Amino acid sequence: MPVARCGRLGEHGLRARVRAIAQVIGQGAHPSLAGGASAVFGDLVQRLQVWGALELERGRAFLFLPIAFGSGILIYFAAPDEPTLLAPLALTILLAGLTFRLRTHHGTFLALAGAAMVSCGFTVGALRSAWVAHPVLGTEVPYVRLTAWVEAVERREGGDRLTLLVVSAEPALPVRIERLRATARAASGAKTGSAIAIAARLRPPADPAAPGLFDFGRDAFYSGVGATGFVIGQVAAANAGEAPRAIRLRAALDRLRSAISERIRAAIPGPAGAIADALVTGKRDGIPEGLNEAMRAAGTYHILSISGFHMALVAALVFALVRGTLALFPSFALRRRVKALAALVALVVSTAYLVISGAEVATQRSWIMIAVVLIGVALDRGALTLRTLALAALVVLALSPESIIGPSFQMSFAATLALVAGYGMLRPWAERHAENRAGAGRALLSLTNGIAGLATSSFVASLATTPYSAYHFNTLQLFGVAGNLLGAPIIEFVVMPLEILALLLWPFGFDQPVWSLVGSGIHWFVWLMEWVASWPGGRIVVPSFSPLSLALISAGIILLALLTTPLRWAGVPIFLVGLGVLPLRDPPDxxxxxxxxxxxxxxxxxxxxxxxxxxxxxxxxxxxxxxxxxxxxxxxxxxxxxxxxxxxxxxxxxxxxxxxxxxxxxxxxxxxxxxxxxxxxxxxxxxxxxxxxxxxxxxxxxxxxxxxxxxxxxxxxxxxxxxxxxxxxxxxxxxxxxxxxxEPTTAGPVVVAPAAAEPSTEEADPAQ
Incomplete structure (x- = not known):
């Protein structure tokens, strides 16, 4: 019976068939040499069918749903022209209907389900673009006077970067710009939620520096920014009436974050206080650029970005604290689901951390992943499994489909995928052999705990993110494993728990001694990072390579991580092909x-x-x-x-x-x-x-x-x-x-037209 018909047998029949075929394979059935090539081919086909059935039996098909969904999004962004909404939406509905109608035809059902998810991803990408659509400035505006509400202020060494919600412009702009970013060359004094009047020179959001490089204009579009520019002169207060509700909420949140920042920096002066502040509020101003470069060289700069690392630490610490505290009361712990209660409390605290940290896009994605994990724990599901990761990826891509082409999404999910898959592959084997005190299983089980486990995790995560770091940043940090091994324990086991304790003690006035301990831990962290950064040869610059190469490398990693049968080894040649086409680049002249x-x-x-x-x-x-x-x-x-x-x-x-x-x-x-x-x-x-x-x-x-x-x-x-x-x-x-x-011309009168105006050569910040 072909595998395509297995769906008609029902779940019990499929399980029995898979076990029977797997038993035959396990008995060492080999092709007969006398049978010739046809026998070898037939045996190979049978093995492929058995392995495929085993993967389906183990629920691996669900793990490929976000892969198909993300592929559809990538196809949308690769489209040469903007599609109409009706065509992909109609195709998605049609494929979804066919998938449901033919759900009993197993092979057809899987193919249609995959196609429907690809179409759905394409549609979601188009819907997202239509939802956030806004005018974009087409040409430079040398001078304009603006009245605007301040949505956000980023303090920098060379001045402030302001995100403004425009109220009025004089003279009127060529298009109605709702939101823009403007950089002031000095401290502006502006605060979130205030109304200001400025003179500015505006320009369209920056294009890619070259074809194929990061598109700052696309990033600005999905952030709602239609223009960037520079402030001319001083920033003055303005009267714009009552602030919109969203601005008032931002102002209230900013006051809370500023209060926390002032408390931290008053207790911990200097760069250490700036790092402590960044770990809580996400504000990275005040960190010297030399220290930023040292952390980049040591591979620990990601610690400053409030993302999965911080969310996981906060959630884990709160979960362990609540569960451990409740376990001290047996009469309560034996009658109540303490584990679920601890997970819900950790979710509430993680949500508060999301709000306090400014709720940047990367932080939102991390919160979604943590929320999925904690809800799974509360429902007695696996805390962190490949299915949980797949569900988190689907949620993130559905809410923010443009994130798939950015380094944050790719690197965070690649690292998590490698860690979860590696743990899932090695842990069961180690546990089966753990009873033998002298065996390798006991040693391997020990490696998954303690400092050796941290080193292994750091190595696996660094290895998984290397292709994406090379693609987006053209750099490889060779000492990233060492830097994380030395620095991450200080942040994970010392600084972050103390910061949480200090914030809890702040309302009672007992936080100052704890902040001093936080400062000491960060001083040790900074010293170690500067030491690692001083090692020679740690940074390698690599040339850009094609998206095709990255796609093949990603496909190889995905197959190796998601599959469980020998089918997973198909990822190796795909991965190697991706590496093989890396040098096939055509550098521009x-x-x-x-x-x-x-x-x-x-x-x-x-x-x-x-x-x-x-x-x-x-x-x-x-x-x-x-x-x-x-x-x-x-x-x-x-x-x-x-x-x-x-x-x-x-x-x-x-x-x-x-x-x-x-x-x-x-x-x-x-x-x-x-x-x-x-x-x-x-x-x-x-x-x-x-x-x-x-x-x-x-x-x-x-x-x-x-x-x-x-x-x-x-x-x-x-x-x-x-x-x-x-x-x-x-x-x-x-x-x-x-x-x-x-091309060269050789005839006609020599006529030279007047020169056109030269473009502005003032340094622009592409991230505006």
């Missing part, structure tokens, strides 16, 4: 950012050179990291071989061609005769013997890269020049788009 103000070219030594004297340092840094280059933008070699004069800059490409950035109409004709490439914002003269890259077209395409292919060049753009508009793309200018790359 010419890079131009989304504003046309930063330009880089590949020199004869294969390394990038900055061809724009006033380019954006952040953009250049992203280009260098994407190229696997550890140099800083200010390094002397960044401009070696580049010559500049008042009319522009020039350099030599690897093939010997000369490229020139021309900014002067009077020298443009000479550049056309002497160079093979001319990059300019000025309409090129006719004739022009050089290839011309017209920077005016950047307003349509966003960032551009050119890749040499023989004597020609292949062009990649961050946005499609025509069609393919997505909601987070800035609006295209009106009129016809100039040709981005023009």
């Amino acid at each position: 010419i890079l131009i950012d989304g504003e046309g103000g930063s330009i880089a070219v590949r020199g004869s030594d294969g390394r990038l050179r900055a061809l724009s004297p006033r380019g954006n340092r952040f953009t250049l840094q992203r280009w260098l990291l994407s190229d696997g280059d550890a140099r800083q933008p200010a390094h002397d070699t960044i401009r070696s071989g580049v010559t500049c004069d008042p009319q522009g800059c020039g350099a030599i490409l690897p093939g010997g061609d000369r490229i020139v950035v021309s900014t002067d109409p009077e020298g443009l004709a000479d550049d056309c005769r002497e160079a093979r490439f001319v990059v300019t914002r000025i309409p090129a003269p006719v004739p022009c013997a050089a290839r011309v890259i017209d920077l005016r077209a950047i307003a349509w395409t966003g960032a551009v890269t050119l890749h040499r292919a023989g004597t020609n060049y292949r062009i990649e753009t961050a946005r499609p020049a025509a069609g393919g508009a997505r909601p987070w793309h800035r609006p295209r200018p009106s009129g016809a788009m100039p040709a981005l790359l023009s």
Whole structure:
């Protein structure tokens, strides 16, 4: 009977069949050599059917629902144009109906269920974009006076970053911007919930630094931000009437967080107090950048981000405290479900922690995961199983589908998947052999507890997150395991329990001694992190690789972690193929950012050179990291071989061609005769013997890269020049788009048009 018909047997029949077939396999049935290739193939098919039935019997199909759902979301974001809502919604309903109708046909049911989840993910992505849709600024606005409510204030070393809910703008903006972010160059004095009046220069949210890199504009779109900019002059108080209810709630929450911050920093001065504050309220201002870099080098910077690490610690500590305390009263503990009560109390405290910490998106995802786990504990379900993780992933993706393309979601779920799967694979074997005191099982069981268990967990989590760290940040921290092994116990077993105790004692006035102990623990943590960061060779910069490679690596990890039969080993070749295509990259020879103000070219030594004297340092840094280059933008070699004069800059490409950035109409004709490439914002003269890259077209395409292919060049753009508009793309200018790359012309009168206005070269914060 084929496996596809097993669904008709009912659950009892399927279990009996699986056990019978598994017993045959276990008896060592092997293909007969006399049977030839057909016998070998038939035996392989039978084994695959048996293994597949075993996976279904063990409930592994449910674990692939979030994989299918997430795949649909990824397909939505990869779509060349924004879909209509009706088509994916109708397809999802149709597939869901067919899945229900054919639920008794086992194989067909599984295929249709997977397809329905893919379609559902695609639909949820489209619905989410439609739900948050808002206008996006299309062009720079040099000056505007704004009256706005302050939604959030982020204190930084170079000033404040304000998230503003716009009340009015004078003169009126080209589109109605509801929310924007503006950076003040000094302390603004603004507070959450206050109404302010400012003058600002606004620009559209930043494009990717290059095609395929992180899209800051998309991130801003899903945050409701339609413009970014800089504050001109001082921030003044304004009268905007009664604040909206959401603003009043934010203000009340900010006052609570500020009170906690002031209490902590008064008790623990200096960087240690800033770290203690970050662990509770999520406010990271006041931490010196040098200390941030030391924690990044030691692989412990994630400790400052209130996410799964902190939520798990708080929930576990509260759960253990409540359960242990109630266990001291046997008459109560024997009659009541103490475990469930402790889980519910931990959930309440975790929710309060979510609110106090500012409820950032990453914290919300972590809270959802912890809530699913605690509710499972309260219902006597497995505390942390693969099914719980799958359910948490479905909830997170349904509420925030855009998170799947960000590093936070990918790294947190990869680490959790590896830890849960590894624990699930090794723990049962260790427990079966634990009675033998001299056996490996006893030793392995010991490794899952204590400091050795922490080291193993740190290694597994670091290994699982390595591909995603390399993909998103182009760096590998080799000493991350050592840093977490030395630093995590201090935070986990000393600092966080003491901070919870201090917060509980604060209303009674007995918290100061506890904060002093917290400060001592953090001082030890900082010393260890600076020591680990001082080890040579800990940071490796790796070049960018394709999303296909990351997808194959992820598929391999998922198969190895989720499956239980020999089918899991299919993940190994898939993983290796993903690693094999890593070097298959086509590095660009010419890079131009989304504003046309930063330009880089590949020199004869294969390394990038900055061809724009006033380019954006952040953009250049992203280009260098994407190229696997550890140099800083200010390094002397960044401009070696580049010559500049008042009319522009020039350099030599690897093939010997000369490229020139021309900014002067009077020298443009000479550049056309002497160079093979001319990059300019000025309409090129006719004739022009050089290839011309017209920077005016950047307003349509966003960032551009050119890749040499023989004597020609292949062009990649961050946005499609025509069609393919997505909601987070800035609006295209009106009129016809100039040709981005023009071939040499040899006829016609020499006519040079006046120069167009140069773009602003002021440093922009892409994260605005």
